[in-house]
Amino acid sequence: xxxxxxxxxxxxxxxxxxxxxxxxxxxxxxxxxxxxxxxxxxxxxxxxxxxxxxxxxxxxxxxxxxxxxxxxxxxxxxxxxxxxxxxxxxxxxxxxxxxxxxxxxxxxxxxxxxxxxxxxxxxxxxxxxxxxxxxxxxxxxxxxxxxxxxxxxxxxxxxxxxxxxxxxxxxxxxxxxxxxxxxxxxxxxxxxxxxxxxxxxxxxxxxxxxxxxxxxxxxxxxxxxxxxxxxxxxxxxxxxxxxxxxxxxxxxxxxxxxxxxxxxxxxxxxxxxxxxxxxxxxxxxxxxxxxxxxxxxxxxxxxxxxxxxxxxxxxxxxxxxxxxxxxxxxxxxxxxxxxxxxxxxxxxxxxxxxxxxxxxxxxxxxxxxxxxxxxxxxxxxxxxxxxxxxxxxxxx
Amino acid sequence: xxxxxxxxxxxxxxxxxxxxxxxxxxxxxxxxxxxxxxxxxxxxxxxxxxxxxxxxxxxxxxxxxxxxxxxxxxxxxxxxxxxxxxxxxxxxxxxxxxxxxxxxxxxxxxxxxxxxxxxxxxxxxxxxxxxxxxxxxxxxx
Numbered sequence: 001x002x003x004x005x006x007x008x009x010x011x012x013x014x015x016x017x018x019x020x021x022x023x024x025x026x027x028x029x030x031x032x033x034x035x036x037x038x039x040x041x042x043x044x045x046x047x048x049x050x051x052x053x054x055x056x057x058x059x060x061x062x063x064x065x066x067x068x069x070x071x072x073x074x075x076x077x078x079x080x081x082x083x084x085x086x087x088x089x090x091x092x093x094x095x096x097x098x099x100x101x102x103x104x105x106x107x108x109x110x111x112x113x114x115x116x117x118x119x120x121x122x123x124x125x126x127x128x129x130x131x132x133x134x135x136x137x138x139x140x141x142x143x144x145x146x147x148x149x150x151x152x153x154x155x156x157x158x159x160x161x162x163x164x165x166x167x168x169x170x171x172x173x174x175x176x177x178x179x180x181x182x183x184x185x186x187x188x189x190x191x192x193x194x195x196x197x198x199x200x201x202x203x204x205x206x207x208x209x210x211x212x213x214x215x216x217x218x219x220x221x222x223x224x225x226x227x228x229x230x231x232x233x234x235x236x237x238x239x240x241x242x243x244x245x246x247x248x249x250x251x252x253x254x255x256x257x258x259x260x261x262x263x264x265x266x267x268x269x270x271x272x273x274x275x276x277x278x279x280x281x282x283x284x285x286x287x288x289x290x291x292x293x294x295x296x297x298x299x300x301x302x303x304x305x306x307x308x309x310x311x312x313x314x315x316x317x318x319x320x321x322x323x324x325x326x327x328x329x330x331x332x333x334x335x336x337x338x339x340x341x342x343x344x345x346x347x348x349x350x351x352x353x354x355x356x357x358x359x360x361x362x363x364x365x366x367x368x369x370x371x372x373x374x375x376x377x378x379x380x381x382x383x384x385x386x387x388x389x390x391x392x393x394x395x396x
Numbered sequence: 397x398x399x400x401x402x403x404x405x406x407x408x409x410x411x412x413x414x415x416x417x418x419x420x421x422x423x424x425x426x427x428x429x430x431x432x433x434x435x436x437x438x439x440x441x442x443x444x445x446x447x448x449x450x451x452x453x454x455x456x457x458x459x460x461x462x463x464x465x466x467x468x469x470x471x472x473x474x475x476x477x478x479x480x481x482x483x484x485x486x487x488x489x490x491x492x493x494x495x496x497x498x499x500x501x502x503x504x505x506x507x508x509x510x511x512x513x514x515x516x517x518x519x520x521x522x523x524x525x526x527x528x529x530x531x532x533x534x535x536x537x
Contacts, residue, residue, distance in 0.1 A: 147456030155506035
């Protein structure tokens, strides 16, 4: 396949609330990925950073920040902002450079130091910004949107809050096995049920936290990997960066309303489903080929939605798939073997990169106690605010 | 702040959207400069009132105080508010809004009918900031 790039290295900074700056997390992750690849920073021809807010600057920079911290060495540089999809789009930018022959080996880094509590828009009166408006007019935090989706699933598909809690139980058990996860304790369904309601019907333990964290990848051309003696690297086969199709009829963050379907019939399938479909088409694989999936479990209920959007089961069958144990370790298609955001929390520019780190370790057979046996193909699924698709398919 | 998003009082209160005069696509919040239908390049959008009644698509509440720019008095205990996403059949659109004060998630069901009414977002020394609220039909409080 001419469209493939090799994953030579993966690295992370442990996630948590460390109280340090994002540069430190990113550099730690970058050095870990370089060491994993057996490369020196000077060997890297290009660096792509997934952006975060750099205090004091009217914008978002990351690539050059990490390059400076690692030591200026003249590498090509790019910075990418796509909200929660920033990491996947950084991977996409790196891959495009490699496939275009602009660089042989690229370092991709994402890191952040997240604020405590709810995410909120930047300061100032900005009534042109839908994200500002939904807070200002409705007090609609991210968890309230997760609550809307969860309640809708209960009403339409018959999911129960006990189903949602079982997602947390599954992911917490996996996170307990992951040294990079922030939360490393098993959680029981009783503990989920005893936690405070945040946005009905979801409780504190149904919703992912905000975190500090960093993740990095070293990507290269297949030819570069061969020259380095890596005959069978983990390969990235697809990166989905699609936008929605008008009319987008599922209410989504940060919007106050959907598109109207009054004049144009909606396409078959939702935006989230189209993210996966684009990745499958690009990779030439389908859901039946997957060994594992890392999905964006902002809430427990949303993980069940992803099962359906990835085609792991039919519409409305997500909770059934969970109850059967298909998405648990040893099941047909384990989901969030890393522990997911339930165990990591959100460090926005890093999380889509962290998902690819987990695929890499799983596909190499290096995932330790959480290893999926004979893992050959994995998908990540994620979504960036304002309509940024995000999925990556990697294979061994 | 949200000029032209709603108009009228009492039973005449409505949300205001816009409709493309070329393809008839409807927009809320209002789109005034360009039609967002990718098959349409019109920029001629006219203001329309949206249906006053719709059906609950989903609902939730905010048990914790939202951060700014939502305006609350940190001196007062937080009173959770309810949010309702409402399907308007004629416009085939879902519009999110707060429920009228006093309506909780226990009062709601997916598919139930609600209507739009004027409400108060907050008051400061000089201004009463009005907004829209969704209210279950048959409730007059």
